[in-house]
Amino acid sequence: MTTSAEVLFALKVVYTIYAFAIMSLIGWFAYRVTKKPETYKTWLTPKVFYTYLGILVVVGVGIHILTYNKIPWVAWELKKHKIPADKEINITVKNHEFIFPEQTPINIKCGEVVKFNVVSEDLTYGFGLFRPDHSMVFQMQVVPGHNNELLWQFHEEGTFYVLSTEYSGPKGARMKVPEAFKVVGCNKQVSMEGRK
Amino acid sequence: MSIKDILINGNNGGLDHEGLSPLQKITLRFVVVGLIFYGVAAIEGMLMRGQEITPLPFIDDSHFFAIMTVHPIVGIFGSTYLLVFGAFLFLVPYLMKKPIFSIGLANFTWIIMSVGTVLVWLSGFVYHYAPLYTIYWPLPADFTQFSVVGAVMFVVGIAFIMIGTLAFIVNIYGTVFYTPKGQKKQPIKPLLMSAFGIDGFLNIVNKIRGKEPYVKEPPLSLPIVAIFRGTVDTFLDALVILGAGLLILFFIGNHVFQWGLHYHSVDALLYKNIFWWGLDLIADGLVLIYVAGTWYLLAMLITGRNLFMQNIARAALLLELIVSWAVWSHHLLSDQPQPEIMKLASGEMITAFELITQGLAFFITLTTLWLARPLKMTNELKFLLGGLLGFALAVPAGIIQADLGMNRILHNTQWVAGAHFHVAILVGLTMTLYSAIYILFPILTNNSVKLFSQRLANWHFWLHLLGGIGMGAFMGMAGIDGMLRRHVYTEGEFLGYMILAGICGAMILAAWFIFMFNIIATIGLKGLIGIFKPSQLKKDVIVPETAAAVQKG
Ligand code: HEM
Ligand SMILES: [Cu+2]
Numbered sequence: 001m002t003t004s005a006e007v008l009f010a011l012k013v014v015y016t017i018y019a020f021a022i023m024s025l026i027g028w029f030a031y032r033v034t035k036k037p038e039t040y041k042t043w044l045t046p047k048v049f050y051t052y053l054g055i056l057v058v059v060g061v062g063i064h065i066l067t068y069n070k071i072p073w074v075a076w077e078l079k080k081h082k083i084p085a086d087k088e089i090n091i092t093v094k095n096h097e098f099i100f101p102e103q104t105p106i107n108i109k110c111g112e113v114v115k116f117n118v119v120s121e122d123l124t125y126g127f128g129l130f131r132p133d134h135s136m137v138f139q140m141q142v143v144p145g146h147n148n149e150l151l152w153q154f155h156e157e158g159t160f161y162v163l164s165t166e167y168s169g170p171k172g173a174r175m176k177v178p179e180a181f182k183v184v185g186c187n188k189q190v191s192m193e194g195r196k
Numbered sequence: 197m198s199i200k201d202i203l204i205n206g207n208n209g210g211l212d213h214e215g216l217s218p219l220q221k222i223t224l225r226f227v228v229v230g231l232i233f234y235g236v237a238a239i240e241g242m243l244m245r246g247q248e249i250t251p252l253p254f255i256d257d258s259h260f261f262a263i264m265t266v267h268p269i270v271g272i273f274g275s276t277y278l279l280v281f282g283a284f285l286f287l288v289p290y291l292m293k294k295p296i297f298s299i300g301l302a303n304f305t306w307i308i309m310s311v312g313t314v315l316v317w318l319s320g321f322v323y324h325y326a327p328l329y330t331i332y333w334p335l336p337a338d339f340t341q342f343s344v345v346g347a348v349m350f351v352v353g354i355a356f357i358m359i360g361t362l363a364f365i366v367n368i369y370g371t372v373f374y375t376p377k378g379q380k381k382q383p384i385k386p387l388l389m390s391a392f393g394i395d396g397f398l399n400i401v402n403k404i405r406g407k408e409p410y411v412k413e414p415p416l417s418l419p420i421v422a423i424f425r426g427t428v429d430t431f432l433d434a435l436v437i438l439g440a441g442l443l444i445l446f447f448i449g450n451h452v453f454q455w456g457l458h459y460h461s462v463d464a465l466l467y468k469n470i471f472w473w474g475l476d477l478i479a480d481g482l483v484l485i486y487v488a489g490t491w492y493l494l495a496m497l498i499t500g501r502n503l504f505m506q507n508i509a510r511a512a513l514l515l516e517l518i519v520s521w522a523v524w525s526h527h528l529l530s531d532q533p534q535p536e537i538m539k540l541a542s543g544e545m546i547t548a549f550e551l552i553t554q555g556l557a558f559f560i561t562l563t564t565l566w567l568a569r570p571l572k573m574t575n576e577l578k579f580l581l582g583g584l585l586g587f588a589l590a591v592p593a594g595i596i597q598a599d600l601g602m603n604r605i606l607h608n609t610q611w612v613a614g615a616h617f618h619v620a621i622l623v624g625l626t627m628t629l630y631s632a633i634y635i636l637f638p639i640l641t642n643n644s645v646k647l648f649s650q651r652l653a654n655w656h657f658w659l660h661l662l663g664g665i666g667m668g669a670f671m672g673m674a675g676i677d678g679m680l681r682r683h684v685y686t687e688g689e690f691l692g693y694m695i696l697a698g699i700c701g702a703m704i705l706a707a708w709f710i711f712m713f714n715i716i717a718t719i720g721l722k723g724l725i726g727i728f729k730p731s732q733l734k735k736d737v738i739v740p741e742t743a744a745a746v747q748k749g
């Protein structure tokens with residue numbers, strides 16, 4: 001099962017390649033646009049234009065179809081009302097503090113469907129899990145006055161810490177719960193995001 | 197001549213401010229003040245960059261986030277809005293060849309917006325009011341963390357800025373529609389058809405049906421159409437921001453006079469939806485539309501030709517306007533109570549249209565330039581290409597994060613702040629504006645000055661471009677590695693990236709100093725001050741006759 005570490009690594013590779021490609025294109029353009037063309041006949045016809053338009057459409061739609069098929073948590077999100085949870089973890093946030101239902105670290109079994117429900121009693125916060133190498137497992141917003149529910153299935157073993165991923169004033173800028181969750185029973189060690 | 201001499205008198209005698217028309221002067225005022233606020237924002241940015249590397253002794257958490265709150269306000273409203281408004285208040289009369297609707301109103305606009313920006317800045321500097329520009333409910337009304345006076349100052353400052361914005365809008369629409377004394381009255385209908393791009397659309401339809409074009413020469417030129425269209429979004433978002441200000445003001449009253457209302461009586465999610473609907477009219481609305489319009493104008497001025505595929509461009513501007521009203525959910529993809537259908541339709545699918553409209557503008561502009569080869573690599577062309585590159589980098593980054601799967605691991609990370617919007621603003625938007633400044637400079641100064649140093653202009657270009665892309669790249673990589681954008685890290689978790697981003701930030705700031713030095717050495721401090729003195733010429737002069745003749749001849 002694809003983990004978020006693998007997706008992040010893929011993003012880094014793909015976007016870096018794109019960035020260098022587009023910078024080279026503009027660089028090449030800047031060089032050539034100052035030169036007198038050999039012929040004024042041009043390949044830049046409306047047909048080329050409409051082909052380009054078509055490519056934009058395909059890319060714009062294709063990216064979401066791609067992620068739907070490759071990233072497992074998109075389907076968890078869209079079907080969250082239908083997937084039964086194996087374990088529910090209810091967390092409250094108030095006064096810039098996370099209140100956990102039991103002693104941390106909370107143990108989670110590999111492959112279990114966990115439903116996180118985080119409720120804020122005052123401000124808007126965020127709820128994000130991070131690996132020991134600081135890369136993100138996932139996050140969501142915690143909007144007050146609503147249930148903020150997220151389904152997740154862990155496929156990597158390790159201990160994860162929690163940060164508030166939304167700003168809740170200067171008092172909330174360091175909100176952290178170290179070693180909040182411990183996932184056990186996977187044959188896969190904690191994924192590294194790719195930098196180590 | 198000594199450096200001091202040059203700074204005071206300018207290059208070759210500097211700017212002849214006495215020959216400037218009222219309109220030219222006002223435009224230059226907008227530009228000067230906008231450039232100064234840009235510097236303020238850049239210095240604030242650099243303070244934050246420093247703080248992310250090692251905590252600075254004079255900045256604690258509440259001060260740090262106060263800087264983070266005012267930085268975008270000074271940058272976007274104090275700088276970008278002023279630069280854009282100034283340019284458009286000149287361009288609309290200049291391109292339509294009729295006097296501006298009201299000189300007085302234009303003067304009022306830059307003054308009240310500057311005062312508003314300074315008030316917001318003071319609310320941060322003095323009172324550390326720091327709800328960030330996102331003001332997620334109920335944070336702006338959390339008076340256990342913030343002072344009441346700071347909040348009032350912030351709201352009043354924002355209100356001033358929005359009042360100035362409304363004054364600008366009145367002036368633009370006034371100029372497009374009013375009939376100057378002594379001229380024949382223009383019918384409104386074709387103007388409106390043109391303003392909304394309906395004539396361009398009908399032209400395409402007629403072409404497909406094999407008929408004559410609906411209009412051969414639309415009454416409004418393409419840049420005017422873009423300005424008009426973008427101004428619709430500018431208006432709507434000003435209303436939303438004013439509304440948010442009133443709500444905060446109400447809760448300030450509630451707190452001070454104990455009316456007994458709890459802040460939970462406002463639904464945080466509904467508030468967030470309305471807020472992002474309004475704010476996205478800036479980022480994904482007027483910015484994209486104004487920028488596209490400016491690219492088209494620049495491409496036409498640089499090449500002296502008509503735009504490639506101009507009817508498509510007109511229609512695309514209309515599409516962009518409508519799209520901008522319906523994309524806001526891409527800011528709520530990680531908000532779990534937000535309905536899934538909104539996330540999919542507004543957040544993913546309609547947002548994808550922005551790739552199309554922006555991609556078209558990119559292609560049309562480049563092709564127009566390409567068909568006019570060979571071109572000289574002037575400052576305006578250089579900066580225009582920089583601006584195009586900025587959006588070519590930042591728009592795909594935006595499209596990537598506008599995806600349910602990707603947003604789960606990118607939202608509120610440094611990726612959004614770096615790879616996406618700082619590249620969009622610093623490289624895409626700001627370089628486009630520099631290009632416009634360079635091309636308008638001779639027109640605004642009646643060709644009375646010569647740039648002090650082309651070498652310095654090149655330094656400015658390269659430092660800004662590489663600094664901007666570099667900062668975006670290192671922040672972006674830190675974001676991919678998990679670094680949040682509004683969290684205080686204390687254990688050096690991302691130190692390497694932050695040092696690199698800091699170096700790039702310093703390049704951007706240095707670029708601004710170089711540019712300002714070059715400009716002051718060009719027009720001279722005397723000329724600079726002269727801009728703020730009343731003009732000797734008549735109010736309805738756009739560009740003095742003699743100067744206009746020189747430009748043509
Ligand atoms: C095709 C164009 C664009 C697309 C598809 C796009 C998409 C997005 C998305 C999806 C986000 C949300 C990211 C998140 O918070 O998870 C975002 C955030 C942001 N965008 Fe854009 N964007 C575009 C253009 C622009 C432009 C031109 C600007 C600046 C002038 C801009 C400024 C911002 C800012 C400031 C944020 C951060 C908002 C916050 O504080 O949460 N965007 N954009
Ligand atoms: Cu910034």
Ligand SMILES: [Cu+2]
Nearest residue numbers: 476479480526
């Ligand atoms: Cu947006």
